[in-house]
Amino acid sequence: MKLDSKIPAGNLAEKWSNQKFNYKLVNPANKRKYEIIVVGTGLAGASAAASLAELGYKVKAFCYQDSPRRAHSIAAQGGINASKNYQNDGDSVYRLFYDTVKGGDYRSREANVYRLAEVSSNIIDQCVAQGVPFAREYGGLLDNRSFGGAQVSRTFYARGETGQQLLLGAYSAMMRQVGMGNIELFTRSDIQDIVVVDGRARGIVLRNMVSGQIQSYVADAVILATGGYGNVFYLSTNAKGCNATAIWRAHKKGALFANPCFTQIHPTCIPVSGSYQSKLTLMSESLRNDGRIWVPKDPKDKRAPNEIPEFERDYFLERKYPSFGNLVPRDVASRNAKEMIDDGKGVGLTGKAVYLDFAEAIQRLGKDTIIEKYGNLFEMYEQITNEDPYKVPMRIYPASHYTMGGLWVDYNLMTTIPGLFALGECNFSDHGANRLGASALMQGLADGYFIISYSISDYLAQLKKDKLTTDAPEFKNSEKEVDNKIKRLLNINGSKTVDELHRELGIVMWDYVGMSRNAEGLNKAKKMIKDIRDDFWKNVKIIGTNEEINQSLEKAARVADFLELGELIAEDALQRNESCGGHFREESQTEENEAKRDDENCSHVAAWEYSGADKPEVLHKEQLQFEFVKPSQRSYK
Amino acid sequence: MGWFLKFIDSSVGKKLVMALTGLFLYLFLIEHVIANLLLLNNDNGEAYTIYAEVLGSSYNIPLRIIEFGLFFFLLYHSINGARLWWTNRKAKGIPYLVNRASENSSFFSRFMIQSGSIIFIFLVIHLKSFFVNYRLGNPGDTMYQGVVKTFENPLYSWFYIFAMILLAFHLVHAFQSAFQTLGLRHNKYTPFLKSFGVILSILICAGFALIPVYFLYLHNAGGY
Amino acid sequence: MAELNLHLKVWRQKNKEDKGRFVDYDIQGISTEMSILEMLDVLNEKLIKEGTDPVAFEHDCREGVCGCCGIFINGRAHGPLKRITTCQLYMRHFKDGETIVLEPWRAKGFPVLKDLMVDRSAFDRIIAAGGFIAVNTGGAPDANAVPIPKHNSEKALDAAECIGCGACVAACKNASAMLFVSAKVAHLVRLPQGKPEREKRVFAMLNQMEKEGFGSCTNTEACSAECPKGISMDVIAELRREYFRASLKQENN
The missing domain is CATH 1.10.1060.10 (Alpha-helical ferredoxin)
Known part of the structure; x- marks a missing residue:
């Protein structure tokens, strides 16, 4: 298979305009004849559904939650980047582009990233017009902050709930179209398969989560906007329902999966308190602006933090990275915390945490300033841990947070299955090996509002309309397959719950395919994941039937897919013989234990092709061309 | 006109009617209690009788109109309140096994229909003993004498006092709720309105309750 | 960190048509550091192992912002604390031996779908x-x-x-x-x-x-x-x- 990224020719700044002009258009009167399925209603899905319906296409939107407004985009706290340069600090489309490519450790496509930076401004305009109440200055103009170590203030925000406000904006635009009858909304729908007819994506098969019915829907194009696969780690900052089933099914039907090993671990989460832990809560990384991270120098030191004198503390980030200190990028902060914990210096009852201390900041700035800046985060921390962070240092631990990898898409956001598009976190396209803070929201909305509406018309305009229905054999076969899988799951009646098995997978993923990876561990992980998968299909226990609300069954179907995806992540991590961004291979580091990229051999997108059950996946490489920026090695010393 | 009927019969409109008629009735209560306090004047009812005559004179056209409005509003307030309660009742699911409503709302606010219904029954009796008898009937004694006679009955007096306690409950919620319903809510004045309403409502009802207490215990004591 | 033994009274209802009833469960060794939803996870693990249908309840982000979760706990929506969602309610706010009553939202506009799940x-x-x-x-x-x-x-x-x-x-x-x-x-x-x-x-x-x-x-x-x-x-x-x-x-x- 030859991967064609379809990047338009021309100068960086003209590529997108040229491409838009070259796209074929669908006659306005004909648009209502085209049906489009959108799976997922987060920022990417909701904005795509709304925009396409506004254009006149007939849209069917699906989500697994009880309402589209629940999608996990809602939990994003920090903000959304845009190259408005409202602050007159020298920001520009080119600078946002450059920062994003560099932040992604030179593993993303220049053209895609430039387009993202280009449309970022329109996103803010669109959101404000929808009534998103961004933070403002007293003069009434929009406020910005600098985020995630960026040198310019380009992050727009709404308190600590930017994701919520943006999602509610996209949701309301979408619900308006639902009210007008242009979008048909299907909630509580668990996508189980993508249906491909004559080589084109033509529909989906889902399980109605209330009745258990297996239902098919046909369309002219299918858009997946189903988010990331961070829940493969079991414990993550994702919502409990976030899953990879739709993209994994698409992968099995022929869509290539790109860079699955690029996962992001966020350093400032509230640590695990026990084996029953069901999820991890993220706290904004802005905390690192004033908090100091440390562990006791002596691993045997079990005193309360306030009793440990200054000279017996190791402020390890400040020590190792004097110029960036506590503000090193996410991956560096996470990896160093893990190192300390592996050395036995972890704190708290479980020993799996490091301190984030505000004592010095409170002394320097006063408690009132700290309350003003971080009050809600401190409150949340206290709610969960029952410790007062104004008096006792916070305990933090890294957690799986975002997945840069996803379905391979070309410049038009189309996967290797014609007619199947992937938007937002579920594609791989823009963040390379590491995503910058406040860029996830930007990408989701860019894809949904401003890219797919153009690129899909090019696809649809070249289609020959037919009268395919869900009675076609491809649909029937797929329904049967789904039905068989569910029956098989229900009939195992073993001795382990789905959560137990998912937890086992999570531990393997975290220990061997987490922040720091090596060949030996990855090989071991592949074997272990396979064992858990076998165990799952022999030993899982699900109560109840298909014909009812059955949350264990829902989970089981998702975990079954994670158990396959997990192995591919390990395989991809094994194949990528370099350290870059969120992917750290112990074999590839500098003398100072920093990540070392291998541009000569690894400057590519690793796209995996499914080749049948229990057969190794086939690796295809899309070489990355850097015409405009020159890759350089990161240094935070 | 269609829009108006639709407006006052919508859920927000119905509540607006409750607030406006309620506030009118509230004003009437203030007038009524002030007049009633004339009964406490130790003049054998002279001042009260003059007041009752002026008030009841058939030639006092404006007052007759207001009186008609009063009855109309009272009825509207009661029927509308009952309808609100009925539609709201239908919106509820099956009751909770445990419901700690006292943690999130005041007692008075949750029992408006109950306090209102008892007050309505009280009003029927109250109007029969005074209004029907002395304004429409041919009693043979003065209003003042009627009052004295009625309140010497402890059963009646205690029922009266009980009704006034319920009325206080009703008004404590009603006063501030009316402003909320009118959309008049602001950090600047709402806290004041809330406390003011509580004090005024208690004062009004205490004023009313003073009458039976006076005739039952204090008036007779002086008379013998 | 302490451990609690609790008595639960949970509304069980198979589907929309079922009449529904309260079922009592005793549960031991609940850490005070758990959220109430994690306590229900533990209960459900136990029920599955015993071969009975786990309690269905709605949840997703478990950080108080998606709006999925919602249980009427001991007579209060989202439980006894103010300004938090059900998922942010931690077991340290309950006493050892306490009875916890869990009911779905009750309203005609929110028909119960199963157990503690309603249709919003x-x-x-x-x-x-x-x-x-x-x-x-x-x-x-x-x-x-x-x-x-x-x-x-x-x-x-x-x-x-x-x-x-x-x-x-x-x-x-x-x-x-x-x-x-x-x-x-x-x-x-x-x-x-x-x-x-x-x-x-x-x-x-x-x-x-x-x-x-x-x-x-x-x-x-x-x-x-x-x-x-x-x-x-x-x-x-x-x-x-x-x-x-x-x-x-x-x-x-």
């Missing part, structure tokens, strides 16, 4: 009726073209924080969705962008609310007291003003 799609239909600003993608003016006073923007955000969990309906003795509807009306009308459609919006949303079978507001203020985001009663007063204004202004209603 009525909220989506209310938003679809008018809870938006009608702008299409593209063509929006520059975001700074219309300055918005910081105060107004903050007030709009106060109202926009609603997560649509339905606690307001659950706590209201009239099962009224007024706080939910008002929060959206207030959010949008507090911004200049939301003003052109203000009359249309308030009618459409209120009509839909009535159609969905929710009760009307009688100002008990229970909704606001139980709202996990602390949405103020101010928004309801504002909705009423909007409604009066619209009734007097709108040509055809």
